[in-house]
Amino acid sequence: MDASLQQRYLEELKAFLRIPSISTDPSHKGDMLAAAEFVVAQLESAGMRNVGLVERQGSNPIVYGDWLDAPGKPVLLMYGHYDVQPPDPLDEWKSPPFEPEVRGSNIYARGSADDKGLTLILIKAVERLMQRDGRLPVNVRFLIEGEEESGGEHISEFVQSGDTRLKADAAVICDTEMFAPELPTICVGLRGIVYGELHVQGAEADLHSGVYGGAAPNPIQAIAEILTALKDRDGHILIPGFYDRVQPPSPTEREAWARLPFDPEHFRAQEMKAPAITGEPEKGILERMWARPTLEVHGIRGGFTGEGAKTVIPARAVAKISMRLVADQQPDQASAQLASAVATACPKGVTAEWKPFHSAAPSMTDPNNKFIQVCAQAMTEVFGNKTVYIRSGGSIPIAGLFDKHLGIPSVLAGFGLPDDNLHSPNEKLYLPNFYRGIEAIMRYLEMLAGVTK
Secondary structure (H helix, E strand, C coil), X not given: XXXXXXXXXXXXXXXXXXXXXXXXXXXXXXHHHHHHHHHHHHHHHCCCEEEEEECCCCCCCEEEEEECCCCCCXXXXXXXXXXXXXXXXXXXCCCCCCCCEEECCXXXXXXXXXXXXXXXXXHHHHHHHHHHHCCCCCEEXXXXXXXXXXXXXXXXXXXXXXXXXXXXXXXXXXXXXXXXXXXXXXXXXXXXXXXXXXXEECCCCCEEHHHHCCCCCCHHHHHHHHHHHHECCCCCECCCCCCCCCCCCCHHHHHHHHCCCCXXXXXXXXXXXXXXXXXXXXXXXXXXXXXXXXEEEEEEEECCCCCCCCCEECCEEEEEEEEEECCCCCHHHHHHHHHHXXXXXXXXXXXXXXXXXXXXXXXXXXXXXXXXXXXXXXXXXXHCCCCEEEEECCCCHHHHHHHHHHCCCEEEEECECCCCCCCCCCCEEEHHHHHHHHHHHHHHHHHHCCCCC
């Protein structure tokens, strides 16, 4: 790819990244529409047809477009999302999160790696083929949504609707990462998720800790007791029945993981930047992150947290909690198990209620699937190293929905890097991977033309 083309793609990426499309914040509703319209313009410029918005009242629109003039060739459903996480805490960013800045070989901005930059890889690959050849070697449909970071209810309903625009042979998703720099990677397993809040109520109103201390129940203390009853200090989840459906990785997977260039101390010090690696000590680190379920507390609120002192016993407390699930765990069952465990652990003097918000099932894809095998060959050719197969600890709910409702596999081709700071300050994208990702997807489409449906 010549320098002038790289510069044009970089400027278009910067324009995309400047839009603060934060789907969890209602005040950014206008920005969400602006980001959707940006994607519409990109697809139209790439030569896609039937480009438009799939809208539902109260939801951010899904952007659709297609090119279906390769009879007898496979149909790929190309998925991405234009919404991003909130940028907080702002004071930890070295440059403003929505003012993209190139430093060295990286571009820094919220959404650079998750998922605007990787979504643009798919669009630009198709655009280059159309401009070069006037047609595509295979058929494509684009499905770019704006609620991946806030539950994905709209796209979930759309995928389940049976809409004919979703008919495809496989999906391509570039929302994962390489295991290491220069090591092309395809992810074949994703954890599912259950997310919600634990509400604990004590007295009707906050109470004076001097007058009532020693007699009044304290919801923050109670919520701490409940949480420590759900998981022990070694990371074992204590919810009855929670592990019953967990399928361990196969010996073949374990052997493949053991060959990956993984240095636990580098991972701890340079990637996590934490004092220690924690979790189930009898399990390997990659297994803990890829093939074991989790229970995490994301925040606790309640009582007085302002400057100075205010001696109150709070009336209520709330904890935000998620569980990551692995095959063959079921979200509804795991949520019910958590609710039962909360009820059992609830101390006297308070009431506790688990309120689930959203969930998604885990997903697994056979690495021998022909669509994955061809993608691996294309990535090996472009990057010059043999493609490896991994799982991911994260959740991409759409992959499970495609499998369940459309009956198609998802090819999870990663072009991010482990240190891209997803969901954190100073999120970045390694620009050489952005450009080579475009070339790899182009090559994939070319090679896929020889695959029978």
